Amino acid sequence: MDRLSSTRRPLEDAIREKKSEVAVIGLGFVGLTEAVALAEAGFTVLGLDVDKGVVAGIQAGGSPNGHIPPSRIAPLVHSGALRASADFALLAEADVAVICVPTPVKDGSVDLDAVRSTAAAIARTLDRPKLILLESTVPPGTTRNVVRTLLDGGHRTPGRDFFLAACPERIDLLNSTYTLANTPRVVGGLTPEDTHLAQLFYASFVQHVHAVPTPEVAEAAKVFENVFRFVNIGLVNEFALLCRSLHIDPWATIDAAATKPFGFLKHLPGPGVGGACIPWAPYYLLGAAQGFEAPRGFLEASLAINAMMPEHIALRAAQLAGGSGRHILIVGVTYKPGVADIRESPALPVMERLHAWGFRLSYLDPFVPTLSLDGLQLRSLPTTSPLESIDCAVVITAHAEIDYQALCSAVPVIFDTRNALAGLGRQNVIPL
């Protein structure tokens, strides 16, 4: 048996027979979803997180982010298929380590600290060959230049002493059509050996695995998917504002364009781009392109247009409310309907501006009971609250749980940034 297969074969057998313990590092939206899927697929899963509250919540059978029903988590914890811990020394027991830690963008720069500390923790326990998979969204080059460098420590060889691949997560929370199991997974290892093992691992719980030649291709594909969305949202936002200047209905125009069965992909305008993925996508490419002669015009233009939208919405709301001192209700503060996630939500800059301009602010969001903004602590109105004192409502996120008929009856003017109320046929609804 050659040296390669002598290190790969035992790992390959353990993965195929699901005898491997799999460590999932970072138990947020991505990591916990994946940990549960792996445990349900028959692996023994060790979930690791720096947040002891998250760990305790999972150990108690709960779902800290509320995105997975406790009824799926509790039986796995009870049977020992899933355990959560903050003790990173336990990584020594795992054959496979899946990195799902956050990679936030702060002031336009990608923060890879969590990826670095995770790779360093894995390196400390790398006393036999393991498969390491980077699922976090990262600037292309991170798997090779950051994770590999920390793992090899100057003396280990990928494809022999450890196996490393980029396998970006594509999960779309609340999407019941495309789930973790039936969304194809792109995997790119440092060597063909690494890619082979990664493919084998994902094939045990994902229906289609698409292998690519390098980790950079996998990383760049993930970022490009998100940038594609970001740039198209920028385009449709600009188009909507242009339509309004020309007295053309943007929503009817976009619907009409979308009847073309080929060559057009429908995107919708809105108050800005939210969530912890799409708004940051351009920065992962800009970060990777630093120091290179690379074009970036689309990235910069769409960043500027999308960043301008909350200001535009706040200005329009201020006009519709009738001037400073009036009472504005923000309807929906999460970044998308049906989730309790306010990360990068455009509701926040809209509210901050209106507050700074002297408007009285309230909000209504069944998923967010309290909200703290710059100098302002707010509590959501109950969905049944009387709304007579409100001068203008601004629909930022159209949760299904809100009674829009009652809203339209109680409030003089509703600025609908999502065109979600079009079907109600109310004269006092003003769409973006």
Ligand SMILES: NC(=O)c1ccc[n+]([C@@H]2O[C@H](COP(=O)([O-])OP(=O)(O)OC[C@H]3O[C@@H](n4cnc5c(N)ncnc54)[C@H](O)[C@@H]3O)[C@@H](O)[C@H]2O)c1
């Ligand atoms: N949320 C999505 O829909 C989605 C989809 C695809 C990809 N992604 C990417 O997946 C990654 C994770 O995103 P998320 O939404 O799950 O993040 P999250 O913020 O929901 O969760 C991250 C978890 O990691 C923990 N953590 C932070 N630093 C850590 C460290 N050093 N070691 C161990 N745990 C640590 C946090 O306590 C938290 O529980 C990001 O790169 C993100 O861009 C997210």
